[in-house]
Amino acid sequence: MKCRLIPAFAVASLIAAGLVTTGCDLIFPPKPDPTEHLSGGATTVFDVSRNAYSLPAANLGFAGQLDFKVGNSFFKNPWVESPASTTARDGLGPLMNTNGCQNCHIKDGRGHAPLENDIHAVSMLIRLSRPASSTEEEERIRTHGVLPDPIYGGQLQDFAIPGVKPEGQINVEYKTKIVQLEGGEEVELREPAFSLVNPGYGAFAGDLQISPRVAPPMIGLGLLEAVAEQDILAQADPDDSNDDGISGRANWVKSERAKEPVLGRFGWKAGMPTLEQQNAGAFAGDMGITSTLFRDDCTAPQTECLNAPDGGEHEVTDKILGHVTFYTQHLAVPGRRDVADPQVLKGKQLFIGSQCGSCHTPSYTTQDKAATPQLAGQKIWPYTDMLLHDMGEDLADNRPEFLANGQEWRTPPLWGIGLAQTVSKEATFLHDGRARTLLEAVLWHGGEAQKSRDLVVAMLPSERKALLRFLESL
DSSP: OOOOOOOHHHHHHHHHTTOOOSGGGGSSOOOOOTTTTOTTGGGOBOOOSTTTTSOBOTTOOHHHHHHHHHHHHHHHSOOBOSSOSOGGGBOOOSEESOSOHHHHSGGGSOOOOOOTTOOOOTTEEEEEEOOOOSHHHHHHHHHHSOOOBTTTBTEEOOEEOTTSOOOOEEEEEEEEEEEEOTTSOEEEEEEEEEEEESOSSSOOOTTOEEEEEEOOOOTTHHHHHTSOHHHHHTTOOTTOTTOSSOOOBOOEEEOTTTSSEEEOOBSTTSOBSSHHHHHHHHHHHHHOOOOSSOOOOOOTTOHHHHHSOOSOSOSSOHHHHHHHHHHHHSBOOBOOSOTTOHHHHHHHHHHHHTTGGGTSOOOEEOOSSOSSGGGTTOEEOOOOOOOEEEOOSTTOOOOOBTTBOTTEEEOOOOTTGGGHHHHOTTOOBSTTSOBSSHHHHHHTOOGGGHHHHHHHHHSOHHHHHHHHHHHHHO
């Protein structure tokens, strides 16, 4: 058989028509872009150790590095309950999931799903809500995000300070299924079934909606915040007007500063507009620490929580929140590896040809107006459109969040993903951590990504290997 040189722009249509069926056809990939190795532009660092996600932006000056270290200290070190002599770090609880940010974002990287029947779900949390029962409540979800449970609020907090009962624990059981791939390969997928046990304040409601969320990696967040709104919205196609089966939607969410709807960028359903608000929400929900943006969420039945001592009205001050936000804005993305490797380039072409890049948008240039000069005007390669996509019934949590429905998820960035299990060997993938490998994560794709997933299943083993080598290079 004679191998054919196929230009990148023609690959998608040829795959869809069934005319590209062998690895031979894709043996002549394009040259890499000259900037692809610089995933975060001038902020990129080159490190493949366990510390790969924990380094400051490469272009931070001396003063910026000092600010980064101050923010890191509040992110990494444990907070304590009140009253305490350590007034800058007190206010923990009374209810919480952890006592430090780093406990969930392990080495600034991904969390992981708990083992079966392990009720201590460190690095994973459960979002809670109740379904709307009227048009007024449906509108409140669109404007405020969710309807919290009247007893347990919007997030299960499975730890508490002494003298206060935790709200409950998470339990997970897995069942497995085998997926057959072209070439005889078999992959075992595990499907989790999450439940809540040991309620601390009365039985959980029968219609309680739960959504497990694994902690995502922290790298490159300031660069994503610096992408122009119009560049994100330009990719939205809510009515699938180009008839490609992909219809990304923006999530418009409440800004606690602006008191109006703004574009959501962060979180598994793009439910947070800024890093400051994301961080303040995590302080409140994960550690029970109040700020000017979020107050204590003890509910009326939780009298022990309401009567416990606190660290004042704003337990994390705007100054400290600013330090943490600076830190999270400037955690660097590690650079690409092996960008010119023939197998990696072949995998890149398969990635594009399978329409993976239709949601995982490869690159942007950040705005000149950014949080700091170091983040401005950078050509970056995050592989995300930051939009909502229907990912099918298998991945659905059946729980709305602002405009996101129960089957929609924000496209997660892929940069740095090849080092995820170097940074933390227990790291898992997808919102609930069900995927133990990148291939498992791909095979769970459905909905708008079903066609791409099926193309991966139908690839020759050598093609799948090249695709995974490309993902591992990111």
